[in-house]
Amino acid sequence: MAAGVDGQALGPRRQLLKTLGLAASMGLPSLGGPAAASPSGRQKDWVIRHEMRRAADGTPSLELAVLHLLLSKTEASHGPFRLETMPPRENLTQSRQMLDLRIGALDLMATMTSKTREADGIPVHTCMRRGLNGLRLPIALASRRRELEEVRSLEQVRQLRVAQVAHWPDASVMRANGMTVLPIPRLDVFEAMLKRDRFDLFALAADEAFGIVNALPGVVVLSDWLLAYPSTFSFIVNQARPELAERLRQGWRVVQADGSFEALHEKLVGAEVAQAQLGSRRWLSLSNPELPPAALRQDGRLWHPLVRQRVIAPLLR
Numbered sequence: 522m523a524a525g526v527d528g529q530a531l532g533p534r535r536q537l538l539k540t541l542g543l544a545a546s547m548g549l550p551s552l553g554g555p556a557a558a559s560p561s562g563r564q565k566d567w568v569i570r571h572e573m574r575r576a577a578d579g580t581p582s583l584e585l586a587v588l589h590l591l592l593s594k595t596e597a598s599h600g601p602f603r604l605e606t607m608p609p610r611e612n613l614t615q616s617r618q619m620l621d622l623r624i625g626a627l628d629l630m631a632t633m634t635s636k637t638r639e640a641d642g643i644p645v646h647t648c649m650r651r652g653l654n655g656l657r658l659p660i661a662l663a664s665r666r667r668e669l670e671e672v673r674s675l676e677q678v679r680q681l682r683v684a685q686v687a688h689w690p691d692a693s694v695m696r697a698n699g700m701t702v703l704p705i706p707r708l709d710v711f712e713a714m715l716k717r718d719r720f721d722l723f724a725l726a727a728d729e730a731f732g733i734v735n736a737l738p739g740v741v742v743l744s745d746w747l748l749a750y751p752s753t754f755s756f757i758v759n760q761a762r763p764e765l766a767e768r769l770r771q772g773w774r775v776v777q778a779d780g781s782f783e784a785l786h787e788k789l790v791g792a793e794v795a796q797a798q799l800g801s802r803r804w805l806s807l808s809n810p811e812l813p814p815a816a817l818r819q820d821g822r823l824w825h826p827l828v829r830q831r832v833i834a835p836l837l838r
Contacts, residue, residue, distance in 0.1 A: 566600070566601055566602070566603055567592070567599070567600060567601065567602040567603065567765070567768075568602075568603050568605055568628075569588075569592070569602060569603070569604050569605065569628045569629065569765065570605045570607055570626070570627050570628045571585075571588070571604060571605070571606060571607065571627060571628065571629055571630065572606070572607045572613065572618055572621075572627060572630065573585040573588070573606070573630075573631060574606075574609070583649065583650070583728075583786070583789050583790060584631035584649060584754075584756075585604075586785060586789060587631075587649045587782070587785065587786075588604070588629075588631075588756070589604070590772070590776060590781060590782065590785055591768075591769050591772030591773060591775075591776065592604075592768070592769075592772065594772050594775045594776055594779075594781070595768050595771050595772045595775065598771065599768050599771070607626075607627065612706075612707065614688045614707075615630075615632060615688050615689065616688040618630045618632070619632070619638060619641050619642075622641055622642050622757065622759055623641045623642070623760075625759055625761055627759060628758065628759045628762050628765060629642075629756050629757065629758045629759065629762070629765065629769075630642075630756070630757055631649070631754065631755070631756055632690075632754065632755070632757055633654060633689070633690045633691065633752055633753070633754050634646075634752070634753040634754065634755055634757075634812065634813060634816050635690045635693075635811040635812065635813075636811050636812075636813050637690075637811065638690070638757060639757065639813055641757070642757035642758055642759060642760055643757065643758040643759070643760060643762070643763060643766040644755065644756075644757055644758075644813070644815075644816075645755050645756045645757070645758060645766055645769045645770055645773070646753070646755060646813075646815055646816050646818075646819055647753070647755050647756075647773050647819060647823060648752075648753040648754055648755055648816075648819070648823055648824070649754055649755060649756075649782075649786070650726070650728055650754040650786075651786060651823060651824055651825040651828065652751070652752065652753065652823075652824045652825055652828035652829070652832065652833065653726055653727045653728040653790075653794060653825055653828065654726040654727075654728065654752050654753075654754045655726075655749060655750045655751055655752030655809070655828070655832065656726065656727040656747050656748070656749050656797075656799065656804075656828065657691065657724035657725065657726060657727075657747060657748040657749075657750075658724065658725055658726070658727055658730040658742050658743065658747050658797060659672075659722045659723075659724055659742070659743040659746065659747070659748070660711075660715070660722060660723040660724065660725055660730065660734055660740060660741070660742055660743070661715070661721065661722050661723075661740070661741060661743055662715060662716065662739060662740060662741075663739050663740065663741045664739070665721070666741055666743065669681075669721065669722065669743055670743055670744070670745045670746070672745075672746055672803075672805075673746075673803065674805065675698070675699075675805045675806070675807070678700060678748070678805060679699050679700055679701065680701075681701065681721040681722055682701050682703055682719075682720040682721045682722070683695060683700050683701060683702055683703070683720065683721065683722045683723070683724060684702070684703045684704075684705050684711060684714065684715070684719070684720040684722070684723045684724075685702050685703075685704065685705070685723070685724060686704070686705055686706070686707065686708055686711075687704035687705065687706060690811060691724070691752075692704060693811055694750055694752075694807060694809050694810075694811065695724075695748075695807070697808065697809075697810050697811075698750075698807040698808060703719065703720045708733075711723045712737050712740055715740065716739065716740075724748060725742075727747070727794060727797045727799060728790045728793055728794050728797075729793070730742045730793075730797065731793050731796045731797065732793055742797075744798065744802070745802060745803060746802050746803040746804075746805060747797075747799070747802050747803070747804060747805070748805050748807055749804045749805065749806050749807065749831065749832055750806065750807035750808065750809045750832070751809050751812055751817060751832050751833060751836060752809060752812065753812070753816045753817075755816075756769055777820050777822060777823065782823075783822070794825070799827050800827060804831055806832075817833060817836060817837065821833075
């Protein structure tokens with residue numbers, strides 16, 4: 522996963538939010554501000570420490586917007602809340618966030634689910650990215666596009682050098698499937714390393730690839746194929762905050778029932794997912810040995826329809 526942790530947003534959304542009227546309806550300008558009293562008059566203030574970042578233009582990331590939605594939907598039942606963004610740090614990695622969660626410096630983080638990461642906190646089994654983080658689009662030099670679009674099988678991919686950020690769980694998934702994975706320290710170095718021929722391909726999720734690559738001259742998202750594996754991206758909560766985990770679970774039940782999560786997801790990343798043209802690509806399937814089985818047992822409406830049909834349903838038969 523690229524957004525937030527590595528300082529790379531999923532593409533500019535501020536104007537989109539204004540156009541759709543989402544900023545006001547979600548209360549996004551006040552994210553992290555003081556909490557108001559709940560309708561019942563209860564004054565308990567849920568302070569929630571996190572490290573999810575806004576984009577440079579102030580637009581909330583998808584995970585920050587989802588967190589605010591879940592908490593807002595449970596204000597009547599659980600009380601007001603205040604999001605406290607931790608001070609920014611240089612070269613913040615997902616591994617460092619997991620350490621902070623484990624020692625109690627954070628109350629929650631948003632991450633790709635894995636058995637290892639679930640051991641460090643309380644998992645909230647859902648997928649705010651609708652399984653799209655497990656659809657990895659190949660990124661290559663424009664000059665090699667014709668050659669690399671010819672990939673037809675996973676065996677051909679195994680002959681290529683594929684880079685992935687070292688601390689992303691995706692790197693382990695690719696290695697487990699026999700791919701030659703070149704670890705890189707951060708997302709923001711892949712363009713320069715690709716242009717220096719350090720590897721053949723990079724891979725980004727279907728809901729983030731175009732928002733990143735469209736701004737890079739000489740680099741393209743290949744259009745004919747993708748790598749697909751079951752994956753969930755969810756909140757993991759500090760072990761000392763079980764009441765927060767339960768509040769988020771309750772929030773998910775509400776937003777799935779009233780359709781507000783699906784609407785939010787579509788408005789924030791729908792255009793980018795449409796640009797990926799997932800239905801017209803060849804899907805090369807990988808296994809994900811690090812995915813906890815419980816992560817797949819959730820409301821089927823949560824998944825993107827193509828993910829549900831092509832990736833999740835075969836595993837549940």
